[in-house]
Amino acid sequence: MAVDQAWHHRSVRKDEGAATTSAELRAHNLARLLRAVHDGGGQLTRAQLTRQLSLARGTATVLVRDLAGRQLIEELSSPAGAPEGLKAPRTRGRPTGVPSAHPQGPVALAIDLRDDSFTLAAFELTGRCTVLDRKEREAISGTRMLADVAARLKSHRRQFGDRVVGVGVAVPSPVSAGQMVQPTLPDWQDLGVADILAADEGDRGFAGAVLAGNDATLAGLAEARRGVLRGVSVALHLHVATGIGGVLLSGGLPVTGAHGSAGEFGHMPLTGGSEPCRCGSAGCWELDAGARGLLRAVGQPEEGDRMVRAEQVIAAAATDPGCGEALARAAEALGRGIGALVNAQDPEAVGLSGLAAEVYQAAPGPVRAGYLATLMRFRRPAPPALLPSTLGDLGALTGASELVFDAFLTPRGLGAWPVPEEKTA
Numbered sequence: 309m310a311v312d313q314a315w316h317h318r319s320v321r322k323d324e325g326a327a328t329t330s331a332e333l334r335a336h337n338l339a340r341l342l343r344a345v346h347d348g349g350g351q352l353t354r355a356q357l358t359r360q361l362s363l364a365r366g367t368a369t370v371l372v373r374d375l376a377g378r379q380l381i382e383e384l385s386s387p388a389g390a391p392e393g394l395k396a397p398r399t400r401g402r403p404t405g406v407p408s409a410h411p412q413g414p415v416a417l418a419i420d421l422r423d424d425s426f427t428l429a430a431f432e433l434t435g436r437c438t439v440l441d442r443k444e445r446e447a448i449s450g451t452r453m454l455a456d457v458a459a460r461l462k463s464h465r466r467q468f469g470d471r472v473v474g475v476g477v478a479v480p481s482p483v484s485a486g487q488m489v490q491p492t493l494p495d496w497q498d499l500g501v502a503d504i505l506a507a508d509e510g511d512r513g514f515a516g517a518v519l520a521g522n523d524a525t526l527a528g529l530a531e532a533r534r535g536v537l538r539g540v541s542v543a544l545h546l547h548v549a550t551g552i553g554g555v556l557l558s559g560g561l562p563v564t565g566a567h568g569s570a571g572e573f574g575h576m577p578l579t580g581g582s583e584p585c586r587c588g589s590a591g592c593w594e595l596d597a598g599a600r601g602l603l604r605a606v607g608q609p610e611e612g613d614r615m616v617r618a619e620q621v622i623a624a625a626a627t628d629p630g631c632g633e634a635l636a637r638a639a640e641a642l643g644r645g646i647g648a649l650v651n652a653q654d655p656e657a658v659g660l661s662g663l664a665a666e667v668y669q670a671a672p673g674p675v676r677a678g679y680l681a682t683l684m685r686f687r688r689p690a691p692p693a694l695l696p697s698t699l700g701d702l703g704a705l706t707g708a709s710e711l712v713f714d715a716f717l718t719p720r721g722l723g724a725w726p727v728p729e730e731k732t733a
């Protein structure tokens with residue numbers, strides 16, 4: 309079953325109406341508690357979660373027992389991954405457990421689809437990630453690669469059985485109604501990626517659901533949930549790969565526009581050029597910044613393995629004056645665009661991932677010079693911080709898994725979770 313809307317969690321996250329009966333209230337509290345375990349990455353004790361959600365201690369005990377009985381969580385004596393000896397704090401002399409991912413608990417499968425490769429991974433409730441497959445596209449077409457992804461996904465679905473609560477896919481294209489409306493590979497044009505990857509008819513509801521989103525949007529979502537933008541009220545995130553995409557996040561939720569395709573910042577004339585762009589517009593920012601900007605600045609073609617060659621330019625910048633100059637120009641162009649976007653959107657902080665983080669780390673001076681030059685004067689004494697991603701290559705994948713958990717961690721999502729004796733894996 310494919311879900312045709314790509315990204316509409318505002319309605320699902322906001323608790324599907326008011327809970328009125330005691331059964332609804334209980335379902336609502338179970339979802340809230342499980343959501344808090346997920347958001348806390350399995351590092352919070354039961355006492356901390358109880359305080360955070362303003363629950364009575366007895367209620368929390370009953371809810372934890374219920375979630376554990378349904379194999380949604382397992383209570384450990386210390387956070388998973390904590391060093392020996394770092395046990396959970398005691399409350400009134402008694403140890404308090406740490407609700408964590410159950411070994412038979414829910415799994416979100418996530419795919420990072422790129423025009424030159426794909427990565428498939430499994431995420432547990434608390435965000436622990438296991439990469440299952442990673443493959444370069446090599447000489448095959450984009451359509452053949454998608455068929456390969458679908459076959460591997462099917463085999464991993466079998467491996468995890470009923471534990472799979474959905475599949476999230478990050479794609480290198482704006483996404484509208486589940487379709488790639490302007491992908492980087494021509495043979496992906498208008499493909500409904502969620503439909504192509506959806507499970508066979510007859511698979512249980514959530515297990516078969518595929519949710520697709522733009523890779524840069526999902527990279528930003530991941531930073532807001534697990535990375536440098538956690539807790540930031542209004543954040544701007546910029547993800548640079550072949551092009552430049554991103555997202556504005558308000559209270560941790562992406563603002564994705566009327567059709568789900570906002571955030572195409574690379575296609576704004578932020579650096580004053582006028583040349584035509586592949587997107588149909590002219591003077592686009594990404595012609596001067598990002599991989600395209602770097603390659604154009606050293607006079608290399610914009611075809612083929614652009615990311616690899618752009619990274620080679622950055623690596624050679626310290627020893628090759630031509631590469632050094634190209635990096636400085638692309639870095640300054642990156643900063644100028646960021647300043648313009650900050651003027652427009654007034655974020656508290658700006659996250660940078662992909663090539664944006666690499667350019668900033670290699671040439672922070674030119675990025676900051678461009679940034680301050682375009683900021684309005686009143687903003688300059690306290691410019692929003694530029695924060696390179698700490699999630700690295702896992703950003704878009706992590707965001708894709710968050711799409712799945714956003715749909716699952718609701719009363720309706722939990723209602724579809726099978727009771728242990730009915731499970732097949």
Ligand SMILES: [Zn+2]
Binds near residue numbers: 585589590
């Ligand atoms: Zn453009």
